[in-house]
Structure formats: structure tokens, C-alpha cells
Amino acid sequence: MHEASIAQGIIDMVRQHTRGCETRAIRSVRASVGECSGVLADSLRFCFEAMTAETDLAHVRLDIEDVPFIINCNDCGETAHNPNGFMVCPRCGATDTVVLSGNELHVTEIELAEEAAV
Numbered sequence: 255m256h257e258a259s260i261a262q263g264i265i266d267m268v269r270q271h272t273r274g275c276e277t278r279a280i281r282s283v284r285a286s287v288g289e290c291s292g293v294l295a296d297s298l299r300f301c302f303e304a305m306t307a308e309t310d311l312a313h314v315r316l317d318i319e320d321v322p323f324i325i326n327c328n329d330c331g332e333t334a335h336n337p338n339g340f341m342v343c344p345r346c347g348a349t350d351t352v353v354l355s356g357n358e359l360h361v362t363e364i365e366l367a368e369e370a371a372v
Contacts, residue, residue: 257293260359261301265311267361275366282315284363288356289323290339323356 264283272280283302287295295318302316326333327343328350334343341351 257297258301258305260293261298261305264302264316264361265305268311268314268364271364272366277310278313279367280311280314281365281367282317282363283361284317284319284365286319286321286358286360286362288321288358289337290356291359293359295320319362321355321358324354325351326354327351 264285268280268283285298287293287298299316299318306312306314322335323337323339324333324335325341325343327346327348329348330343330346332343332345333354334345336342336344339356341353342349343351
């Protein structure tokens with residue numbers, strides 16, 4: 255389960271970017287997970303919660319934004335959602351397409367209490 259190593263990376267990132275801040279001031283971490291990134295959001299959330307359960311980060315919530323797999327066809331201009339990750343245009347069948355979203359895995363935000371100073 256590679257979600258465990260990703261969860262550990264998120265925890266390490268939170269600690270690195272909130273150094274000098276009390277951990278109780280950390281409210282949540284927001285991540286964007288692409289539909290075709292190879293990461294299962296539920297597994298990532300489970301691993302994050304299990305790895306922080308008995309630590310000073312136990313209160314921190316991991317919020318995950320699911321990002322759909324969207325392609326754009328260079329031949330006909332169609333923009334389409336393809337949950338299977340196919341790079342074929344559903345309108346014209348062309349393979350000259352560009353991925354607009356759905357492969358990403360990003361930590362986008364670490365929310366702190368207003369009184370926290372980093």
C-alpha cells in the first residue's frame with residue numbers, strides 16, 4: 255500500500271512547513287488527488303489517521319479534493335471527463351489529446367488557527 259508512504263510524506267511536509275508553530279494550532283491539511291493518480295483517497299485518509307492517531311497531530315484532519323481526469327482534444331477541441339484514464343477523444347476518436355487534470359497529487363493547504371504564527 256503506497257498510500258502509507260504518501261501519508262508519511264504529508265506528515266513530514268506538515269511538520270516541515272509548520273516548524274516553530276505549536277502543533278495544536280494545525281487544523282487541517284488539504285490535498286488534491288487526481289482520479290487517475292493511482293492513489294486511493296480512502297486508503298490515504300485511513301493511513302494518515304492511523305499514522306497520526308497516537309501523536310501530537312491526532313487532531314489534524316486530512317481533507318481530500320477528488321480531481322476528475324479531464325482531457326482536451328487537439329483535433330476537435332472537445333474537453334471531456336474520462337474516468338478510465340483513456341486519452342482518446344470521446345467525440346472524434348482522436349488520440350492527439352492533452353491531460354488537463356486528474357493525474358495530480360498535491361498538498362494544497364495547511365490550515366492553522368488564526369492565532370498561530372509560523
